[in-house]
Amino acid sequence: MEKQVLRFKVNGDEYEIFIHPKTLLAEAIRDHLGLTGTKRGCDTVSCGACTVMVNGFSVKSCSVLAIQCQDMEITTVEGLEKNGKLSPVQRAFLDHGSYQCGFCTPGMLISSTTFLNELNGKVPSDMEIREGIEGNICRCTGYNSIVRAIDAVAQGKYKEE
Numbered sequence: 029m030e031k032q033v034l035r036f037k038v039n040g041d042e043y044e045i046f047i048h049p050k051t052l053l054a055e056a057i058r059d060h061l062g063l064t065g066t067k068r069g070c071d072t073v074s075c076g077a078c079t080v081m082v083n084g085f086s087v088k089s090c091s092v093l094a095i096q097c098q099d100m101e102i103t104t105v106e107g108l109e110k111n112g113k114l115s116p117v118q119r120a121f122l123d124h125g126s127y128q129c130g131f132c133t134p135g136m137l138i139s140s141t142t143f144l145n146e147l148n149g150k151v152p153s154d155m156e157i158r159e160g161i162e163g164n165i166c167r168c169t170g171y172n173s174i175v176r177a178i179d180a181v182a183q184g185k186y187k188e189e
């Protein structure tokens with residue numbers, strides 16, 4: 029099968045890459061763009077380590093073909109930081125110790141950010157937070173510190189810097 033051209037925007041930068049039509053979005057991000065913050069944990073749409081934002085929605089990048097993202101905007105964990113400043117969710121995770129090995133953390137940060145964006149300022153219950161990140165598995169921390177970090181951002185304790 030011939031390679032195809034994929035034009036898309038990743039973390040605000042325009043890219044044009046030539047890929048095999050069966051290339052997964054996760055492979056394009058990691059192997060073609062070198063953005064290795066996005067992890068491949070299971071490749072079976074189970075763990076959420078590969079989660080990125082596609083046009084503002086959380087998407088497991090092992091579950092879509094890169095070519096399906098033609099002309100779309102992708103945000104990976106590397107794109108959460110702006111002008112050298114960590115995002116509110118990143119700072120809350122740091123303050124609450126919401127990570128250990130870091131394999132799940134990139135996907136968890138993306139899912140948490142998308143979840144909070146979709147709330148439009150509404151403060152969620154603990155259960156709603158847990159449902160909001162249910163597609164992401166963390167084997168190290170347990171989820172309490174992650175839920176506390178997301179809650180702190182939802183409560184307005186962390187602003188964009």
Ligand code: FES
Nearest residue numbers: 069070071076090
């Ligand atoms: S690598 Fe995509 S969900 Fe696990």
Ligand code: FES
Nearest residue numbers: 128132166167168
């Ligand atoms: S910090 Fe280890 S799997 Fe999440």
